[in-house]
Amino acid sequence: MNPRSPADTDEAAFAAAVHAVVLRLRRLGERRLGLDLLPLSELEVLAHVIDHPGATVTAVARELGLQSSNVSTTVQHLVTKGLMERHSDPADGRRTLLQPTAKAQDDRRRIDGAWTAVLGQFLDELPDADRAAALAATSALARLAEIDLG
Template structure:
């Protein structure tokens, strides 16, 4: 295993730990129910692809349409997704995040920012500066990985 391989393994592990920790602590901090991963994945897809249909979500996430349909039904019942008739084809529905989901995302975003700010304050100045400087590149990496995952 090369040094680059080791660094990539460390980056993947750090990103995974960061994501899971922020999700868990953010939801607790703002008092939100933790969504099952399948619901969170569908909700995130719809946020980035407003007006997607169930079949488009299924294709984008590489899931069975029946599973996505069940997940969408649960998110609609929770008040986090809204189904709207497709004006071009009334047999299908288009999905959008609800105002409640948008408010939850806003609350979570603020909680995550506070957590990161607190953790950065505990790091050495050089480490905190390096992390802040890496934000644009990490954002591009995340977007590239998201596009690749969606095919």
Template sequence: MTDDHLRTLAAAVHVLSRSLHRRGVAQVGLDVLPPSESEVLAQIGSRPGSSVSEIARALRLQTSNVSTAVRGLVARGLVDRTTDPDDQRRTLLHPSPAAVRHRRLLDDAWAGLLADLLRDLPPDDADALRAAAPALGRLARAITADPARTH
């Protein structure tokens, strides 16, 4: 794959991600979260039981910024805090039942939106994108698995 192909892929993934997110939130009727809160909530959902500092490290954000986002998410009823049983000074973060329910609704809305978009593409393109789904999933997990990875 050439650099031009990779640029095209990166731009397409970015546009799809942002557009699917906005449209899914509107379709489901959820409040739009500020980007920082949305990113922190996604990280907490993928790593329940993490601390603020662990989330900050994973997202490469300042701990104070993550703390601010967490306060907003707690106020919205989307994040629950618990005390670490092994270290009473440490707070662990978990998605609330409402956040889990919202995520399920969004996942379903996004899948429906993609299904509609794929129906409008030539069959070979739609098939190629469906076939790429497992590889894209692995790519998404790889980019979030190692917070220290820069290249």
């Protein structure tokens, strides 16, 4: 068994910190707005469809590295919750295109605003050097979010 290197420890600490911030943002952001927290699977599919309206279940599954049957079930839950709609593809009636509802788009805007407000409060509590370091990590975090490991 290989001993853990300092880099492994740093990466584990970074992962734990990012996870903790996300959980707090969800709890403080969405709940402050009176929104029910969606399961992560639904949140991931919904966010993808908001960013890629008109996607098919197959495309969403491929992009997210999920099984089509699981995405189909998740889409049904989101349709039932009034957050997603299915429409026939006008170019090919056999295909179904996914669209976020106006409610889903409005909720996303409200959540983005709540997360910004909560993060602002978090940042205000940090010493100036830590605040500057956190804000300096913005582009690196954005690049991390775009990396496709699948």
